[in-house]
Amino acid sequence: MGGFDLKEVTVTHHLAEQNDRIMAPMMPFMRFFLEGAWGNRTAPGADFVAGNPQEMPLPGFTAAVRRWAEPQDKDWFAYKENVDSAQEAVASALRGRTGMPFEPDDISMTTGAFAGLSICMRTLLDPGDEVVYLSPPWFFYESMIVSAGGVPVGVKIPPPDFDLPLDAIAAAITERTRIVIVNTPHNPTGRMYPADDLERLAQILAGASERNGRPVWLLSDEAYNRIVYTPNEHVSPVAFYPHSFLIYTYGKQLLTPGERVGYVALPPSMPDRESVRTAVFAQSLVVGWAFPNAIQQYMIGDLEGMTIDLEHLQRKRDRMVEGLRAAGYELHVPEGAFYLLPKSPNPDDDAFTERLAQDEVYILPGSIVELPGYFRISITASDEMIEQALPVFEKAFAEAMP
Numbered sequence: 452m453g454g455f456d457l458k459e460v461t462v463t464h465h466l467a468e469q470n471d472r473i474m475a476p477m478m479p480f481m482r483f484f485l486e487g488a489w490g491n492r493t494a495p496g497a498d499f500v501a502g503n504p505q506e507m508p509l510p511g512f513t514a515a516v517r518r519w520a521e522p523q524d525k526d527w528f529a530y531k532e533n534v535d536s537a538q539e540a541v542a543s544a545l546r547g548r549t550g551m552p553f554e555p556d557d558i559s560m561t562t563g564a565f566a567g568l569s570i571c572m573r574t575l576l577d578p579g580d581e582v583v584y585l586s587p588p589w590f591f592y593e594s595m596i597v598s599a600g601g602v603p604v605g606v607k608i609p610p611p612d613f614d615l616p617l618d619a620i621a622a623a624i625t626e627r628t629r630i631v632i633v634n635t636p637h638n639p640t641g642r643m644y645p646a647d648d649l650e651r652l653a654q655i656l657a658g659a660s661e662r663n664g665r666p667v668w669l670l671s672d673e674a675y676n677r678i679v680y681t682p683n684e685h686v687s688p689v690a691f692y693p694h695s696f697l698i699y700t701y702g703k704q705l706l707t708p709g710e711r712v713g714y715v716a717l718p719p720s721m722p723d724r725e726s727v728r729t730a731v732f733a734q735s736l737v738v739g740w741a742f743p744n745a746i747q748q749y750m751i752g753d754l755e756g757m758t759i760d761l762e763h764l765q766r767k768r769d770r771m772v773e774g775l776r777a778a779g780y781e782l783h784v785p786e787g788a789f790y791l792l793p794k795s796p797n798p799d800d801d802a803f804t805e806r807l808a809q810d811e812v813y814i815l816p817g818s819i820v821e822l823p824g825y826f827r828i829s830i831t832a833s834d835e836m837i838e839q840a841l842p843v844f845e846k847a848f849a850e851a852m853p
């Protein structure tokens with residue numbers, strides 16, 4: 452067997468197996484984005500697929516990039532971990548919004564919520580620890596949990612109300628549970644969980660921590676906490692539970708997901724924060740220097756108070772809900788985040804997605820977010836796209852009826 456090296460084969464095999472485990476939960480997403488009608492479209496069409504900008508960025512954002520790109524000293528572009536001014540701007544904004552005394556040292560700047568979630572998981576998980584996530588989920592939770600050595604445990608959020616499934620969360624917790632992930636406002640249901648539910652959740656987690664003799668941690672994914680429709684108000688889950696992490700990204704508030712900046716905040720109620728800060732810092736380094744680039748951190752003071760036009764977003768939500776309901780679709784009105792979640796008139800949501808794509812209207816099938824029979828619409832689409840799409844939605848609904 453000239454040139455055959457068993458050791459090399461084993462290593463390759465091991466890598467393939469590991470990749471399979473991490474990639475398997477992402478495969479429906481990857482197939483849709485890379486191979487589906489949306490991935491292969493030749494014209495922009497009416498694009499409701501992702502929370503991506505469909506219009507020019509906020510002028511204030513561009514001005515901030517220009518302003519802070521100009522070096523003010525020789526260290527301007529030196530290695531930057533957490534930049535003091537960014538931590539201070541975030542802590543001060545969080546104090547104002549939550550009334551909790553967040554401290555600058557408890558803010559870890561990250562390249563968005565992606566990095567924040569990954570860092571928290573790596574900070575908290577021992578191999579084989581279970582992580583409870585809610586389904587329909589954000590696409591990447593499961594793969595991230597596996598990649599951090601954890602075991603994903605999905606808990607269904609029941610339609611049509613999509614309330615926080617407190618009893619099911621309590622039932623899913625075992626002695627191996629280390630983390631529960633909650634996302635409010637929720638992608639893709641648009642639900643925002645009320646204070647009463649969050650308080651009960653905190654009681655459930657505190658009880659489980661006591662039984663287990665170690666904390667069950669709460670990861671509060673608040674990517675959309677600034678994307679809230681009137682008259683709703685965001686309530687942070689971390690206000691109720693000390694063993695929690697607040698994970699944020701500016702990618703939604705500014706609709707700039709390609710500019711990777713966000714943070715992890717430790718609430719002032721967390722015990723033994725000093726050691727947690729150190730662990731989070733260490734993980735931020737080893738996941739691949741997950742601190743945002745220097746310019747993005749200098750900009751935070753300018754960006755904090757800036758948001759996309761939420762009134763416009765709300766008008767688009769209302770126009771879409773009204774238009775879709777008039778065409779016969781069943782859907783609830785989201786309280787926050789970018790998405791509508793109608794029931795597919797064809798129970799095969801993949802086929803319905805393909806049907807709309809024939810008329811250059813692009814949606815996300817529910818099957819990708821563990822919710823077959825539904826589809827997701829991002830209202831970051833422009834007004835023109837909405838007006839172009841509504842007659843197509845109407846026609847496709849009528850065709851799908853028996």
Ligand code: PMP
Pocket residue numbers: 502562563564565566589634638672674700701702703708713
């Ligand atoms: N969590 C949720 C619920 C999201 O929807 C997203 C973005 N789609 C993220 C985390 C990641 O945000 P970012 O890409 O800005 O890091």
